[in-house]
Amino acid sequence: MDLLQSVMDSSTHAIFILNQNGIIDHINEQAKTRFGLFNHSQYSHAAGKLEKDDIVILADTAIGADDGNLRPEDLNVLGIHDKKIHAGDACVAVARYDNPECSPVYKFYPGNELEYLKVETEVDGIPVMATIKDRTILVNIKDSQYIINYFLCVAQLIILDGKTGQVKFWEENGYTARKEGAGDILRGGRYIAKSPDFELNVVGHHFSDYFEGDLFETHLSQIMNGEVDCYENQEYRINGFELVASLLPVYNSGTLQYVIVRFRNIEDIQMIIKERNDAIKIVEKSYKETRRERNAVQDERTFLTLFGIGSSADSSRRQAYKLSQLDCNILITGESGTGKSFLAEAISHVQPRKGVFVKVDCSTIVPTLFESEMFGYVKGSFTGADPHGKAGFFEEANGGTIFLDEIGEIPLEIQTKLLNVIQNKVVTRVGSTKAIPVDVRILAATNRDLKAEVAAGRFRRDLYYRLSTFTVNLPPLRDCPVDTYFIINNLIEKIPIKYGIRKKNLSGEAFAKLTSYDWPGNIRELENILEQAIVLSDSDIIYAENIHLENESQMLTMKSRLAAEEKKIILQALMQNEGNKLKTMQQLGISKTVFYRKLKEYDIH
């Protein structure tokens, strides 16, 4: 055996080496096993085809998928003419081939959500049982058992000789490569002999002669044409198997010589796919169950889907939806990053009130400009003002909604004016005495404990009661881990769109890593981590090692360190300028707005 072959065989990966024309030059033992290129069982059968009166046992988890393109009409040869059976349905049947006088025994299950399907019968005194359960197809014929495990879909076809009752064919891994899918055989195709020493020799043949997969073929031809450098850890469907492969070209003096096709360790992949499918199944199940209970309007469904129907934080979101339909003011509370702004925008989309949505981040407004920014000013009110005067945020939001984010930051004197707006539905511009009527819905949010702020005299009690009549509290992510599933699902759709990249999938392990973390930074932190993982990972699958939770905390530390440095610089500059703020901001080269925001952020008086 040559050295290259020994090296390849010692790998845990399935490897093919293709020449520059796509012809298989080398294949290792793992690849032969993976694709069923040799017979696993100790039994043999001769080559042949279906004959009239043969007994056929068919168990297919999804008609038309990984079964040699079986079509519902192909079942006619088994005496099954059922218009209710469609492509994608699961089906189990025991029947005679090409004998219209014999009635088939069969069951089918619509769609691909099959959990259990079983047929038990007797043909010519031979007991037969075929079951699809727990990702396994099990067929019992007298005392023999035939088992095929699957992850997405598979079909088992067993043929008993119509005269002798002897088993003359059964499916084994590799049936697609051998063109022995159930569809091929029911349509009259021949099957080759199996024996314990049988091996299908694919070396010297084009890869696509035996292995089918559209995306894989596209990528392979891109590599062959030199359009793409390489593909690493991409998800492909080949001969019905979900696989992860890398396509690595080998050049000699600038000319393509070979393409190494390396499939990741099979056990790994099967585990990853199983974990992911299980996790998704659990989520989908709880989603469907809750949906079944409800008979809600489309808007409510869309609204709740954003946050995860059936999640533990569901009650606050349902409450938020109900409140959105009333024209009342709403206070949204919750720790930083729990999605308060996101919820406010969602409310504005589903509420009956139309008009503009004006978002105001109260923490970024310089105290001296608060009044004019909020309520506007008339011409000549103060130096530096727009000579024509200006409408404030409330006037801008007239007829629509204003979202006051970080409402706990509003200075006391402005709180009084805000109360006036709420009670009398009018605003008075700075420099004017004229009251302008405004019709505005107020949504407000804070991560502060406003009750404590009231007790400390920093927030007006009457304003607090006005705002908090309808309060929605968003719990932190750690208190409702189920929400993480839904948010992850939203984010893995949203992030690739934001960055204009392909959608990526999470491995089961990555999913588990994300859901077992307690997310002190809530959804914002989860979003940052997922963004990093999705944008920076090279493959279409996000593995656990792509999720950098520790790095994130280092990044936060870095952020807080930078903030501490910035505060130090501002304090030093203030000292040098003996507290003169104008001189300090000039020395630092920052605008008045930024300077005052920093003073506030770092609590410098």
Ligand SMILES: Nc1ncnc2c1ncn2[C@@H]1O[C@H](COP(=O)(O)OP(=O)(O)OP(=O)(O)O)[C@@H](O)[C@H]1O
């Ligand atoms: N249900 C959700 N699905 C997807 N992304 C979400 C969801 N809720 C929030 N986000 C995202 O999480 C991030 C943080 O949300 P948001 O800014 O609304 O939090 P917040 O509570 O207002 O934070 P802060 O108090 O710090 O202002 C945003 O980027 C937002 O788009």
